[in-house]
Every structure is written in C-alpha cells, then in structure tokens.
Amino acid sequence: xxxxxxxxxxxxxxxxxxxxxxxxxxxxxxxxxxxxxxxxxxxxxxxxxxxxxxxxxxxxxxxxxxxxxxxxxxxxxxxxxxxxxxxxxxxxxxxxxxxxxxxxxxxxxxxxxxxxxxxxxxxxxxxxxxxxxxxxxxxxxxxxxxxxxxxxxxxxxxxxxxxxxxxxxxxxxxxxxxxxxx
Amino acid sequence: xxxxxxxxxxxxxxxxxxxxxxxxxxxxxxxxxxxxxxxxxxxxxxxxxxxxxxxxxxxxxxxxxxxxxxxxxxxxxxxxxxxxxxxxxxxxxxxxxxxxxxxxxxxxxxxxxxxxxxxxxxxxxxxxxxxxxxxxxxxxxxxxxxxxxxxxxxxxxxxxxxxxxxxxxxxxxxxxxxxxxxxxxxxxxxxxxxxxxxxxxxxxxxxxxxxxxxxxxxxxxxxxxxxxxxxxxxxxxxxxxxxxxxxxxxxxxxxxxxxxxxxxxxxxxxxxxxxxxxxxxxxxxxxxxxxxxxxxxxxxxxxxxxxxxxxxxxxxxxxxxxxxxxxxxxxxxxxxxxxxxxxxxxxxxxxxxxxxxxxxxxxxxxxxxxxxxxxxxxxxxxxxxxxxxxxxxxxxxxxxxxxxxxxxxxxxxxxxxxxxxxxxxxxxxxxxxxxxxxxxxxxxxxxxxxxxxxxxxxxxxxxxxxxxxxxxxxxxxxxxxxxxxxxxxxxxxxxxxxxxxxxxxxxxxxxxxxxxxxxxxxxxxxxxxxxxxxxxxxxxxxx
Ligand code: HEM
Ligand SMILES: [Cu+2]
Numbered sequence: 254x255x256x257x258x259x260x261x262x263x264x265x266x267x268x269x270x271x272x273x274x275x276x277x278x279x280x281x282x283x284x285x286x287x288x289x290x291x292x293x294x295x296x297x298x299x300x301x302x303x304x305x306x307x308x309x310x311x312x313x314x315x316x317x318x319x320x321x322x323x324x325x326x327x328x329x330x331x332x333x334x335x336x337x338x339x340x341x342x343x344x345x346x347x348x349x350x351x352x353x354x355x356x357x358x359x360x361x362x363x364x365x366x367x368x369x370x371x372x373x374x375x376x377x378x379x380x381x382x383x384x385x386x387x388x389x390x391x392x393x394x395x396x397x398x399x400x401x402x403x404x405x406x407x408x409x410x411x412x413x414x415x416x417x418x419x420x421x422x423x424x425x426x427x428x429x430x431x432x433x434x435x
Numbered sequence: 436x437x438x439x440x441x442x443x444x445x446x447x448x449x450x451x452x453x454x455x456x457x458x459x460x461x462x463x464x465x466x467x468x469x470x471x472x473x474x475x476x477x478x479x480x481x482x483x484x485x486x487x488x489x490x491x492x493x494x495x496x497x498x499x500x501x502x503x504x505x506x507x508x509x510x511x512x513x514x515x516x517x518x519x520x521x522x523x524x525x526x527x528x529x530x531x532x533x534x535x536x537x538x539x540x541x542x543x544x545x546x547x548x549x550x551x552x553x554x555x556x557x558x559x560x561x562x563x564x565x566x567x568x569x570x571x572x573x574x575x576x577x578x579x580x581x582x583x584x585x586x587x588x589x590x591x592x593x594x595x596x597x598x599x600x601x602x603x604x605x606x607x608x609x610x611x612x613x614x615x616x617x618x619x620x621x622x623x624x625x626x627x628x629x630x631x632x633x634x635x636x637x638x639x640x641x642x643x644x645x646x647x648x649x650x651x652x653x654x655x656x657x658x659x660x661x662x663x664x665x666x667x668x669x670x671x672x673x674x675x676x677x678x679x680x681x682x683x684x685x686x687x688x689x690x691x692x693x694x695x696x697x698x699x700x701x702x703x704x705x706x707x708x709x710x711x712x713x714x715x716x717x718x719x720x721x722x723x724x725x726x727x728x729x730x731x732x733x734x735x736x737x738x739x740x741x742x743x744x745x746x747x748x749x750x751x752x753x754x755x756x757x758x759x760x761x762x763x764x765x766x767x768x769x770x771x772x773x774x775x776x777x778x779x780x781x782x783x784x785x786x787x788x789x790x791x792x793x794x795x796x797x798x799x800x801x802x803x804x805x806x807x808x809x810x811x812x813x814x815x816x817x818x819x820x821x822x823x824x825x826x827x828x829x830x831x832x833x834x835x836x837x838x839x840x841x842x843x844x845x846x847x848x849x850x851x852x853x854x855x856x857x858x859x860x861x862x863x864x865x866x867x868x869x870x871x872x873x874x875x876x877x878x879x880x881x882x883x884x885x886x887x888x889x890x891x892x893x894x895x896x897x898x899x900x901x902x903x904x905x906x907x908x909x910x911x912x913x914x915x916x917x918x919x920x921x922x923x924x925x926x927x928x929x930x931x932x933x934x935x936x937x938x939x940x941x942x943x944x945x946x947x948x949x950x951x952x953x954x955x956x957x958x959x960x961x962x963x964x965x966x967x968x969x970x971x972x973x974x975x976x977x978x
Pocket of ligand 2: 696697700743744746747
C-alpha cells in the first residue's frame with residue numbers, strides 16, 4: 254500500500270470514530286435515562302399503575318415526608334397538607350397537597366416529582382396523581398390535589414424514611430426565559 | 436521505501452519541492468495559504484501567545500476585583516463573564532493550540548518525515564481558529580453579554596445567556612472541528628510517515644504522548660460538540676434535554692460535559708509529560724529512566740481518564756456505590772501518574788545535571804505539578820470533597836496542575852526548542868529571571884488559595900466575607916506580579932527571533948538526542964526530504 258492509500262485509510266477510520274463519538278454524545282441521553290429507570294438512580298423510577306391489585310398489605314411501616322416546591326416562574330403557593338405521615342407497606346393510601354393561585358390571572362402549571370432515597374422509587378407505586386396532567390387554577394382559586402399510592406411490601410429493610418417531592422413549573426417553562434408552546 | 440516517504444502527499448502537489456529552502460514569496464502565500472508544518476506550527480504558537488495574553492488580562496480583572504472584599508471594579512455579571520472567558524480562552528486558545536503548534540513543528544522532525552501527512556488540512560485546522568475566537572470574544576460586546584456560567588456551561592444557568600449563546604456554541608463547534616482535524620493529521624503522520632527504523636517503541640516520548648492525546652481529542656471533542664448542540668436546541672428550539680420542567684435533567688448535562696471534561700484535562704497535560712520526558716534526560720545527560728513504563732503509564736492514564744468523570748459531581752446526589760466507584764477509579768489514576776514522577780526523579784538521579792532555563796522549568800514542573808496531584812488526591816476523597824467542592828481549593832488544585840504544570844511545560848518547551856526553530860540562542864540571563872520570578876509568584880498567587888478554599892471561600896463569586904481579605908490580597912499581588920513577569924517571556928521570545936546575535940548549533944544542547952537535533956538550526960523548510968536511517972543510538976533511550 255502506498256503512502257496516499259495509507260493516509261486515506263487512516264483518515265477514513267478516524268473520521269468514522271469522530272462521527273461515532275458525536276452520536277455517542279447524543280446516545281448518552283437515552284442511555285442515561287434507561288440506566289436511571291433500571292437502577293432507580295435519580296429517584297424518578299416510580300411505577301405507575303391503574304389499579305391496586307398488586308398491593309400486598311404488610312405490618313411494616315415507613316415514614317413518608319411530603320415536600321413541595323414552586324419554580325419562580327409560577328407565582329403559586331403550594332404545600333403538603335401533612336408534612337410527614339407513617340404508612341403501612343402495601344396499603345393503598347392517599348396524601349393531599351394544596352395549591353393556591355394568589356395572582357389575578359388564570360395560570361397553568363405542571364408538576365415533576367422525585368423520590369429520595371432514589372432506590373425507594375422502585376418500590377413506590379402511584380395509581381393517580383395530579384402530576385400526570387396540567388393543572389389550571391383560576392385567579393385566587395385554591396385546590397386540593399390528591400396523590401394515590403402504595404409502597405410495595407418488599408421495600409428493602411434499610412429504608413425507613415422516604416421523601417416524595419414535587420416541583421410545580423409554569424406550563425411550557427424553559428430556563429432561557431422564553432416559554433414553549435407546543 | 437524512501438521514495439514512498441518523499442512522494443507521500445495525499446492532497447498536496449508539492450509544488451515547492453524543487454526549490455528546497457525557498458519559502459513561498461509574499462506575505463499571504465507564506466502565511467495564509469501555507470501548507471508547511473513549520474509555518475503552521477509558528478502560526479499556532481503565536482495565536483497561543485496572544486490568547487495567553489488576552490486570557491491573562493481577564494485574570495487580572497478577576498484578581499483586581501478580588502483584591503479587596505466588596506464590589507469595586509466591575510459588575511458581578513461581568514465578573515462572571517470574565518471567569519468564564521478566562522477559562523475558555525486559556526484552555527482552548529492558549530494551552531491546546533500551543534501543544535498543536537509544538538506537534539506541528541516537532542512531530543515530522545522527530546519521526547523523520549518531510550512534513551505532516553495532510554498539509555492542506557493542516558492549513559484549515561489552523562485558520563478556523565482565529566474565526567472561532569473572534570466569534571467567542573465578540574459575545575463580550577453583545578447586548579446580552581458573554582456567557583457567565585463558568586467554562587463548564589452548566590444548565591440551567593447557561594441557558595439564561597441571551598442570544599449570544601449561539602455564538603458560543605458555534606465557536607465551540609469550530610474549535611472542536613479544528614482539534615479533530617489537527618488530531619487526524621498528527622495520527623496519520625505518526626502512523627504512516629515514520630522513517631525506516633523509527634519503530635513505535637523508538638519514538639520520542641513527545642511523539643508518544645501526542646499520539647495518545649490525539650486519540651483522546653477525537654474521542655471527546657465530538658461529545659462536547661453534542662452537549663453544546665443540545666444546549667443550543669434547548670435554548671432556541673424548545674427541546675427539553677436539560678429542562679426539568681419538560682422532563683429533561685440538568686444533571687445529565689454534567690455527566691455528558693465531564694465525559695468530555697476529564698479527558699480534556701489530560702489532553703492539556705499529556706503533551707507536557709512528553710516535553711518533560713525530553714528535557715530532563717538532556718540536561719541530566721542520562722537516558723530517560725523507564726521509557727517503556729512511561730509509554731504504558733501514559734496509555735493507562737488516557738484509558739482511566741474515561742471512567743472517572745463523576746469526581747467532578749460528587750455533590751449532585753449520586754448513590755453511595757457511584758461515589759465509591761468514582762473515588763477509587765480516580766485514586767487509581769495517581770498510580771500511573773506516580774510512575775511518571777518517579778521515573779523523572781530517577782532520570783535526574785546521579786545525572787551530571789546543568790540548569791539551563793528549559794531544565795529549570797522542567798524541574799519546576801515536576802515539583803509543582805506534583806503538589807497539584809496531591810490536592811487532586813484530596814479532592815478525590817468523596818467525603819472530603821463535600822467540603823472542598825466549588826471552593827477556592829479546587830481553583831488552587833487545577834491551577835497548580837495547569838499553570839506550573841501545563842504552562843511551565845510549554846515554557847520549558849519554548850526555551851528548549853526555540854534555538855532549533857530560529858537558529859538563534861535566547862538570552863539565558865533573562866530566561867532565568869523569567870523562571871525565578873514566575874516560580875515565586877505562581878506560588879504567591881495560588882498557594883494561599885488552598886487555605887481560602889479550606890476556610891470556605893466559594894469560587895466564581897465577585898465578593899467575599901472580610902475574613903478572607905488577607906489571603907486574597909496576597910494572591911492578587913502574586914497574580915499581578917506573575918502577569919507582569921510574562922512580559923519578560925514575550926520579550927525573550929521576540930529578542931531571540933529578531934535580535935539575538937548568538938547562533939545556535941544544530942545540536943544546540945550537548946546532551947540532546949533525537950532526529951530533530953541532527954538537522955541544522957533553523958532546520959530546512961522541508962525537513963527530511965530523504966528519510967534518515969534511524970539506528971538505536973540516535974534515540975534518547977538507547978533500547
Ligand atoms: C492525581 C491526579 C488528579 C486527581 C486525583 C484529580 C482530581 C480532581 C477532582 C476530584 C476534581 C473535582 C473537584 C471538585 O470540583 O470538587 C478536580 C478538578 C479539576 N481538575 Fe483535577 N485531578 C488530578 C489531576 C489533574 C490534572 C493533571 C489536571 C489538568 C491538567 C486537572 C485539572 C482539573 C480541573 C481543570 C478541575 C476543575 C474543573 C472545574 O470544576 O472547573 N486535574 N480534579
Ligand atoms: Cu477530573
């Protein structure tokens with residue numbers, strides 16, 4: 254092989270490598286999400302289920318702390334009715350949040366959620382939650398927002414406390430200040 | 436075989452070959468359209484020197500604001516633009532192009548080739564850079580200002596940059612394309628253009644470290660390009676890669692960024708390891724101790740650099756297993772790094788050492804870089820990092836590895852090879868003055884920052900509580916003096932090129948070994964038009 258062919262071959266391989274790594278950079282995004290869903294890392298691997306059929310009641314109790322945050326883009330008041338409560342594993346339960354819109358305009362928000370420790374999210378089953386859909390509050394309206402859930406009875410022994418956290422964002426919020434309207 | 440090497444050029448017609456040493460006529464032909472590895476190397480080195488001064492001026496703004504507690508000179512937002520731009524300019528404008536500049540000058544001479552493998556692409560890789568930097572720096576003059584998020588460009592903060600973010604992202608794309616093209620060229624030259632007898636394990640360490648660096652660059656610059664592209668679409672096109680409200684995750688950006696970022700710090704330091712491994716044997720008059728272990732250590736460091744990225748993210752809330760994995764993996768890197776330091780010390784052991792300026796900088800490197808390695812080891816302890824993270828301790832750490840580390844190695848390389856490049860000796864007296872002032876003031880500048888960090892002073896904040904006042908003032912004084920000292924460096928370089936009357940021999944340094952020293956100083960425009968036969972006693976580490 255002469256020099257020119259050798260160089261061509263080297264270039265071809267290295268360019269492929271560069272393109273491959275550019276793709277890999279984007280592939281990290283789904284890979285990361287899959288990794289988090291499988292391992293529970295990130296605390297968003299909550300199971301969503303329509304019914305309670307799989308719940309197996311147990312005598313073990315776990316203490317759940319309910320946390321509420323509102324992003325600065327949304328001028329709402331948002332809090333948990335009860336900050337901490339103990340629940341039996343495997344028993345379908347309900348917790349209440351309270352949201353209030355003190356402003357003079359109707360506002361739509363959507364909540365994201367997170368569980369700590371992340372491992373616990375694999376055992377957290379939600380059957381109904383206000384976070385699944387957008388919520389619109391009229392001026393000065395306040396509303397109770399329920400979440401129905403149970404904790405699987407095979408929750409690892411070392412987990413005694415769980416925090417369930419919600420953050421409300423204004424619908425279409427982006428950090429760049431603009432709003433997305435799809 | 437030998438005709439292979441002279442008629443090698445892929446896309447360059449070798450028009451200048453018949454008039455060997457006659458350089459292209461006219462300024463534009465010589466510099467803008469040049470495909471000569473030495474001219475392109477010179478362009479890279481000058482660009483880097485300018486970037487070093489521009490980035491240095493930004494550092495002076497930072498240190499002036501931090502001279503006293505309180506806000507006195509600049510607006511906080513501008514302060515943050517300065518910390519961001521200082522880092523971007525120094526990393527992408529000063530250190531990386533300087534190493535590419537040295538690679539251009541030296542790799543063909545060191546492996547016995549007439550030029551780089553792909554001369555026209557070489558011209559492109561360089562000439563992209565001035566445009567990229569103009570774009571990057573122009574953001575400072577735009578209504579929305581430059582990026583103020585720190586060089587790590589973390590969302591959501593960086594997404595609050597105005598429309599100038601698009602310029603930053605495209606500048607990063609261009610820098611990446613330039614680095615990738617430069618790397619392809621270097622790899623092709625090393626793999627395909629070595630002179631007969633120049634086996635892989637006879638290559639000088641500088642060539643080895645650059646070969647590995649070039650692979651690192653091709654592996655991670657595209658990942659950075661991907662990450663900033665996602666920032667771009669999040670900002671302008673409504674995607675939600677990193678927007679929590681839309682189901683994205685800002686922490687994911689950190690993972691992608693540091694997958695690039697940690698190898699990037701080795702991209703800046705591996706060629707430095709190579710240079711130190713060239714200089715110490717010359718002035719110790721002994722072969723490099725443990726040549727092959729140096730090669731393997733470099734490759735090991737490069738490999739490990741891909742699995743330690745999350746040591747920059749210990750505090751984001753990783754699970755314990757993750758924290759432990761990244762802690763141990765990070766500590767593992769100090770093993771091959773330690774191998775290198777021990778080899779350097781053993782190279783000097785019982786050598787007949789002399790202390791010309793390049794040697795002084797090389798010894799300064801070994802001592803001071805190691806201090807940065809130790810503070811790195813402290814940062815790698817997950818539990819301790821919760822205290823140190825985002826404080827001035829981190830700032831002290833990376834400045835020790837980068838300034839008396841990478842930058843000292845660049846200065847050592849400059850003093851070592853400048854006589855070869857220009858044919859003139861630099862002023863040894865002023866070189867030594869430059870070394871001693873730099874060494875004193877770099878420590879006055881950065882050592883107190885360790886204490887500031889341990890005491891809790893956060894990084895990237897223009898104001899601080901009065902308890903930090905004394906050490907900040909000391910650090911700022913060190914900073915101004917270090918900055919001023921670098922004007923000596925510029926003076927020595929310009930004097931050597933244009934004024935110096937002392938001619939350098941081809942050999943330049945009595946103890947120097949390697950193909951580049953077999954050429955005249957300055958070397959002919961096309962170095963090895965007939966490839967040299969390389970025998971084992973021509974290389975540094977008589978194998
Ligand atoms: C023994 C080797 C090293 C170890 C164990 C080490 C460890 C670390 C750790 C744990 C951090 C993160 C600290 C934090 O943010 O809390 C860090 C930051 C950093 N290191 Fe190192 N390091 C080493 C060598 C190097 C080298 C050789 C370079 C560059 C030439 C370097 C450049 C940096 C930079 C630039 C940062 C800060 C990045 C930023 O947050 O802006 N380190 N290092
Ligand atoms: Cu790192």
